[in-house]
Amino acid sequence: MVVAELKNVNYKYPLTDNYALNDISFRFEEGKFYGLIGENGGGKTTLCNLIRGLIPHFYNGELEGSVRVFGTDIKEHNVEELAVKIGYVFQNPFNQMSGIKNTVFEEVAMGLENLGVEKSEIIQKVEDVLRLLGIEDLMTKNPNELSGGQRQRVAFASIIVMDNDMLVIDEPTSQLDPQGTENVFEIIRTLKEAGKTIVLVEHKIDLIAEYCDEIIVMEQGHIICSGETKEILSRMELLDYDAQIPQVAIWGHEMAAAGKPLSKIPITVDQAVRLVQEREG
Numbered sequence: 270m271v272v273a274e275l276k277n278v279n280y281k282y283p284l285t286d287n288y289a290l291n292d293i294s295f296r297f298e299e300g301k302f303y304g305l306i307g308e309n310g311g312g313k314t315t316l317c318n319l320i321r322g323l324i325p326h327f328y329n330g331e332l333e334g335s336v337r338v339f340g341t342d343i344k345e346h347n348v349e350e351l352a353v354k355i356g357y358v359f360q361n362p363f364n365q366m367s368g369i370k371n372t373v374f375e376e377v378a379m380g381l382e383n384l385g386v387e388k389s390e391i392i393q394k395v396e397d398v399l400r401l402l403g404i405e406d407l408m409t410k411n412p413n414e415l416s417g418g419q420r421q422r423v424a425f426a427s428i429i430v431m432d433n434d435m436l437v438i439d440e441p442t443s444q445l446d447p448q449g450t451e452n453v454f455e456i457i458r459t460l461k462e463a464g465k466t467i468v469l470v471e472h473k474i475d476l477i478a479e480y481c482d483e484i485i486v487m488e489q490g491h492i493i494c495s496g497e498t499k500e501i502l503s504r505m506e507l508l509d510y511d512a513q514i515p516q517v518a519i520w521g522h523e524m525a526a527a528g529k530p531l532s533k534i535p536i537t538v539d540q541a542v543r544l545v546q547e548r549e550g
């Protein structure tokens with residue numbers, strides 16, 4: 270099933286001359302994990318804002334073309350209703366916290382309370398999510414006294430508990446050390462396994478290579494290419510567009526240039542090891 274479909278979309282923010290989105294056509298399919306990459310200012314966050322309905326409901330500007338999300342034209346969606354279907358994880362978890370709740374439990378329960386969910390159901394759901402993320406021991410802690418990594422998990426818990434069909438996640442690991450980053454990707458993998466559609470903006474290309482099903486590369490408001498992760502991230506020409514590819518893919522191209530090609534260009538170290546073992550028989 271298609272969850273969001275964009276056809277020939279152009280968008281300009283108010284009082285700007287350049288298109289932040291330029292002739293975008295794309296279909297997001299249910300249950301897939303999309304990695305959105307490309308240069309700074311390429312249009313990644315703007316594309317996320319459009320799918321979430323913030324464009325055109327919050328940002329005015331000029332929107333042309335067709336955008337349908339869950340089968341309805343984005344102009345006809347109510348943003349609050351759309352927020353129940355599409356969860357958003359902020360770049361900075363400090364912004365995700367309400368700042369008005371005294372415990373992690375209350376913080377995570379807040380969205381469900383706002384929807385009028387019954388108390389016993391809220392308790393069950395919050396406990397399940399905290400357990401899933403391994404933070405049940407933080408339940409009675411004050412959210413303002415947590416470390417950056419703990420806040421990131423609580424921010425994820427507040428989103429996961431809402432059980433949205435789709436998640437838009439904008440650079441969730443910018444505050445985290447390598448272990449925290451790996452943990453967040455494992456959480457996202459769990460969400461994908463639960464059938465969620467995920468759109469992730471992220472610059473850490475090795476993790477994108479390991480986890481995402483499909484990649485969308487943006488530059489100056491255009492989608493310059495998209496497709497299966499292993500195909501897209503093996504393309505050296507992405508470097509010409511200030512997009513990254515994994516170091517191991519560059520090594521694969523260097524091996525080929527040196528007359529020692531592998532059967533394909535690897536995009537993860539594990540894949541490279543397998544391909545070398547295969548070649549050495």
Ligand SMILES: Nc1ncnc2c1ncn2[C@@H]1O[C@H](COP(=O)(O)OP(=O)(O)OP(=O)(O)O)[C@@H](O)[C@H]1O
Nearest residue numbers: 282283285289307308309310311312313314315316
């Ligand atoms: N609120 C805004 N008002 C006007 N122009 C904006 C606004 N937000 C973004 N832009 C412009 O739209 C273009 C696309 O920006 P966007 O933030 O979507 O890119 P991005 O790929 O997410 O960049 P980054 O990787 O740096 O977060 C840029 O030229 C940016 O300056």
